[in-house]
Amino acid sequence: MYVAAKGGERAIESAHRLLAETRRGDPAVPELSLAQIDQQLALAVDRVMVEGSLHDRELAALAIKQAQGDLIEAVFLLRAYRTTLPRLGASLPLDTMRMSVRRRISATFKDVPGGQILGPTFDYTHRLLDFDLADPGDPADPGRRAGEPAPEPGRSASPAGAAPRAPDPLPRVVDLLDREGLIEPEAPPPEEAPVGDLTREPLQFPAPRDVRLQNLARGDEGFVLALGYATQRGYGRNHPFAGEIRQGEVTVELVPEELGLAIEIATISVTECQMVNQFRGSAVAPPQFTRGYGLVFGNAERKAMAMALVDRALRCRELGEAPTSPTQDEEFVLYHSDSVEASGFVQHLKLPHYVDFQSELVLVRDLRAAAGALPGA
Amino acid sequence: MSAYNFAFLDEHTKRMIRRAILKAVAVPGYQVPFGSREMPLSYGWGTGGVQVTASVIGPDDVLKVIDQGADDTTNAVSIRKFFERTTGVPTTTRTDQATLIQSRHRIPETPLRAGQILVLQVPIPEPLRWLEPREAETRKMHALEEYGVMHVRLYEDITRHGRVAQTYEYPVLVNGRYMMRPSPIPKFDNPKLDMSPALLLFGAGREKRIYAVPPHTRVKSLDFEDHPFEVEHWDRPCALCGVRGVFLDEIIVDDKGGRMFACSDTDHCARRRPGGAPGPDGA
Numbered sequence: 001m002y003v004a005a006k007g008g009e010r011a012i013e014s015a016h017r018l019l020a021e022t023r024r025g026d027p028a029v030p031e032l033s034l035a036q037i038d039q040q041l042a043l044a045v046d047r048v049m050v051e052g053s054l055h056d057r058e059l060a061a062l063a064i065k066q067a068q069g070d071l072i073e074a075v076f077l078l079r080a081y082r083t084t085l086p087r088l089g090a091s092l093p094l095d096t097m098r099m100s101v102r103r104r105i106s107a108t109f110k111d112v113p114g115g116q117i118l119g120p121t122f123d124y125t126h127r128l129l130d131f132d133l134a135d136p137g138d139p140a141d142p143g144r145r146a147g148e149p150a151p152e153p154g155r156s157a158s159p160a161g162a163a164p165r166a167p168d169p170l171p172r173v174v175d176l177l178d179r180e181g182l183i184e185p186e187a188p189p190p191e192e193a194p195v196g197d198l199t200r201e202p203l204q205f206p207a208p209r210d211v212r213l214q215n216l217a218r219g220d221e222g223f224v225l226a227l228g229y230a231t232q233r234g235y236g237r238n239h240p241f242a243g244e245i246r247q248g249e250v251t252v253e254l255v256p257e258e259l260g261l262a263i264e265i266a267t268i269s270v271t272e273c274q275m276v277n278q279f280r281g282s283a284v285a286p287p288q289f290t291r292g293y294g295l296v297f298g299n300a301e302r303k304a305m306a307m308a309l310v311d312r313a314l315r316c317r318e319l320g321e322a323p324t325s326p327t328q329d330e331e332f333v334l335y336h337s338d339s340v341e342a343s344g345f346v347q348h349l350k351l352p353h354y355v356d357f358q359s360e361l362v363l364v365r366d367l368r369a370a371a372g373a374l375p376g377a
Numbered sequence: 378m379s380a381y382n383f384a385f386l387d388e389h390t391k392r393m394i395r396r397a398i399l400k401a402v403a404v405p406g407y408q409v410p411f412g413s414r415e416m417p418l419s420y421g422w423g424t425g426g427v428q429v430t431a432s433v434i435g436p437d438d439v440l441k442v443i444d445q446g447a448d449d450t451t452n453a454v455s456i457r458k459f460f461e462r463t464t465g466v467p468t469t470t471r472t473d474q475a476t477l478i479q480s481r482h483r484i485p486e487t488p489l490r491a492g493q494i495l496v497l498q499v500p501i502p503e504p505l506r507w508l509e510p511r512e513a514e515t516r517k518m519h520a521l522e523e524y525g526v527m528h529v530r531l532y533e534d535i536t537r538h539g540r541v542a543q544t545y546e547y548p549v550l551v552n553g554r555y556m557m558r559p560s561p562i563p564k565f566d567n568p569k570l571d572m573s574p575a576l577l578l579f580g581a582g583r584e585k586r587i588y589a590v591p592p593h594t595r596v597k598s599l600d601f602e603d604h605p606f607e608v609e610h611w612d613r614p615c616a617l618c619g620v621r622g623v624f625l626d627e628i629i630v631d632d633k634g635g636r637m638f639a640c641s642d643t644d645h646c647a648r649r650r651p652g653g654a655p656g657p658d659g660a
Contacts, residue, residue: 008449009458076419083415084381202410202585205513331511341583344420348500351422351452355445355482355641358627359544359563362609367538 023068037061046269046298047071051339052078053199053218055268055297072220072339079340083199090195092253092262093188094295096272097169100249103299106173107242108276114170119247120299173244174274174291183276183289205331212314212334216307217296219337227313227327228306236313236327239278240292247271247299271296273304277312282320290319384431385463390414394432394587398578401589406551407519408502413585423456423481424582426498430460430479433494433578440468441475446483446624446641453481470644482545484566486623486645489575491592497560499581502588504548504558524556527599535604544609550597551590559596565608565624570596615640618649 024031038045038061048060052075060078067073103119106112118124177183189210196211203211216224231238249269253262275292292312294304313327326332336342382388390412397411416424434440440460444453448470456479457468469475472487481498489495505515508526518524527548534542541547547564551557559570560579570577570590577590590596600606614621617639625638640646 008451009454012451012454012458079415080417084387086387199415200412202412204410331513335512340415341420344422344424345500345583346421347419348421351481352445352450353482354626355563355624356545356561358625358641359565359609361627362611363542363544367540367542370539 023066032065034058034061034065037064043299044069044071044074046296046300047221047303048074048078049298050296050300050303051075051218051220052082053214054078054082055266072343076340076343087197087200089254089256091265092255094250094252094270095169096246096250096270096295097172097175098250099170099246099270099272101170101246102248104170104244104246104248105242106244108173108244112173112176112244121301170246172246172274174276177243177276177289181288184279184291186291203334206317207330207334209311209315212330213293213295213307213311215334215337216294216310219307220339220342221300221303221306223337223339223342224310225302225306227333228309230325231309231313231327236316236323236325238290238292238309238312240309240312241276242305243274243276245271245273245301245304247301269298271298271300271304273301273308275305275308275312279319290315381463383436383464384434384460385417386414386428386431391432394428397587398429398432398589401578401587402576402591404555405591405594406549406555406557406588408581408586408588410585411587413582416582418455418459420583421500422452423479423498425580425584425587426479426481426496426582427456427459427580428582429496429578429580429587430477431463433496434460434464434466434477436464436466438466438476439474440464440466441470441472441478441644442468442480443478443483443485443642443644444481445626446485447643449643471648472642472644482561482563483624483641484562484569486640486642489569489573491574493575494578495573495575496578496580497562499558499560499579499584499586501546502558502579502581502584502586504546504556506558519555522554524550527556531599532601535601541600541604541606547606548599550599552594553597556599557588557590557596563609563624564598564606567596567598567606568608572596611638613638615646618646620646620649 038057041061041064044064045057045060048063048071049055049057052060052063054060059081060074063074063077064071066077101114101117103121104114104117106116174183178185196208196214198211198214203215207215230236232240247270249267251264252266252268254265255262273294275294277290277292279288279290281287290312292308292310292315294307294311296304296307310327310333313325314330314333316323316328321328323329384391386394393412397409401407401409413425414428416427418424418427430440440457441448442453442457442460444450447453460466461468472478472485472489475493477494477496478485479496479498484495503512503515505518505527508530509515509518518526531541531543534540543564545563546558546561547567549557549559549567549570559567572593572595573590574592576592579588581587598606609624611625615623615625616637620640623645624641626641628637628639629635630637
């Protein structure tokens with residue numbers, strides 16, 4: 001009797017054992033290594049690092065393995081680990097002009113200083129299933145064309161690949177517009193201003209732009225993508241052009257208080273998107289292009305672009321545009337972007353709610369009895 | 378679990394949360410924003426309550442965890458287990474022996490006493506949320522004590538149904554000042570909030586808010602002179618222990634409309650039944 005909603009300790013332990021067994025699958029199939037996930041499911045690792053707000057490929061790969069490939073669950077695992085780490089300090093702003101570029105394109109000019117660099121992209125691939133991949137092939141160099149000499153061992157395994165590099169520093173396309181005054185200037189915040197961190201301080205509205213960008217970068221890719229798409233279809237339209245998308249490695253620098261000078265602590269891979277958006281001008285300002293910005297870990301162009309669209313939509317108030325769409329509503333966007341929060345709250349409906357439901361039953365029966373529909377319960 | 382601090386959270390985080398709790402106690406019913414941490418359990422499953430409990434629990438505490446009034450529901454088991462692993466404190470199912478009780482959706486039937494702390498898990502802390510979705514607006518409404526919309530909403534129920542049709546998370550006014558959502562406890566439990574000798578803490582992790590009802594604080598369920606506040610009642614006793622005047626669960630026992638009504642508070646019920654240990658409250 002009455003066991004449906006009551007589980008108890010044994011049921012939970014059995015469920016965990018069954019989960020572990022399901023995760024492993026058929027033991028006759030070799031187990032995945034973290035290095036395999038890191039190297040061959042690299043974009044999944046990137047996404048988990050972006051939404052998990054933690055740059056650590058090995059931990060992200062572990063989370064993906066533990067979560068059986070459920071990336072939202074993997075993000076949750078990584079976040080729950082991240083929350084236990086001490087916050088040592090804030091790095092200097094990344095200088096993406098000095099990025100070691102793997103890919104760099106601009107849709108606003110036919111050619112730009114430094115050139116258009118296609119890099120490793122799904123763009124222009126025909127989405128035909130490649131049945132050759134079904135069987136493990138020649139491990140030497142899958143990217144090598146017939147007749148090309150084999151690379152030195154170990155070289156193709158490097159995440160940076162063997163692609164030719166653009167010279168650095170590589171000027172940013174929007175800076176060229178900036179020089180002409182065609183695009184709104186972007187003044188860096190004062191150096192002593194603290195860097196916002198919504199994982200330490202609760203969101204307050206209106207949220208400063210650094211916190212908004214942090215929220216969007218951590219936000220669920222599907223949610224941010226859908227909102228970005230909605231802006232293109234007229235919900236908070238902002239006439240975007242992809243001014244520049246660049247992807248590659250940047251150096252992270254930190255100034256330790258006791259040292260007083262910048263030291264390099266890491267080289268990480270990031271994708272940056274600068275959208276150029278139309279602005280018709282106002283009574284006090286002549287027409288000028290405006291900016292939307294996206295920056296994420298790894299190779300995550302779709303996310304960076306969507307983020308830049310939503311960033312621009314959320315800037316409506318500061319640019320004097322009347323907010324008319326949910327995409328321009330800061331609370332709507334920032335409160336609902338987080339997959340870990342959303343997934344937890346949606347799924348908490350699985351928890352027993354029979355006490356509140358009993359209250360509702362009592363009320364509805366009383367109301368129906370009062371209306372003469374049924375004898376009172 | 379030795380890699381983690383006592384009660385999982387680091388001491389800096391606990392201090393930050395305790396500061397928020399102190400502010401909440403100083404301004405009864407006011408929702409204090411706090412830097413809610415990501416916990417190793419899902420948002421919406423008690424992360425706020427767990428953070429509050431983790432911040433106030435000490436090695437001398439005796440912990441009780443319930444969900445829907447029951448000690449053996451899966452999430453209650455899971456949260457109790459979490460604190461057993463991370464603190465090693467003794468746990469109990471007995472309301473009268475616990476110093477700290479974390480609960481979801483119920484206040485125990487056994488009256489709480491001075492010195493006890495009840496931590497309630499809260500999904501949506503804002504009582505005005507269904508009337509105004511924007512946080513910036515509702516904070517302003519609280520600041521200006523602008524609560525007319527809620528009275529209008531309750532009045533609309535009366536014109537439509539002849540009574541207030543709010544059954545759980547029934548709004549209350551705390552200490553004559555702040556309107557508060559008493560977590561989704563059934564309105565049956567609302568009177569237990571009023572002048573409670575125990576400290577009542579409310580934690581909403583996903584929404585990053587903490588609020589409190591300090592001991593011996595007036596908590597009034599909103600009503601009208603001609604439509605006074607009333608609670609649910611059942612015209613039968615608990616089928617297991619025979620008690621009346623407590624909150625009953627309805628249990629479907631077959632597919633022919635058969636039903637059984639039994640105590641939601643499993644500890645209270647078990648101790649009234651033959652073989653159950655009688656509690657000092659005589660129940």
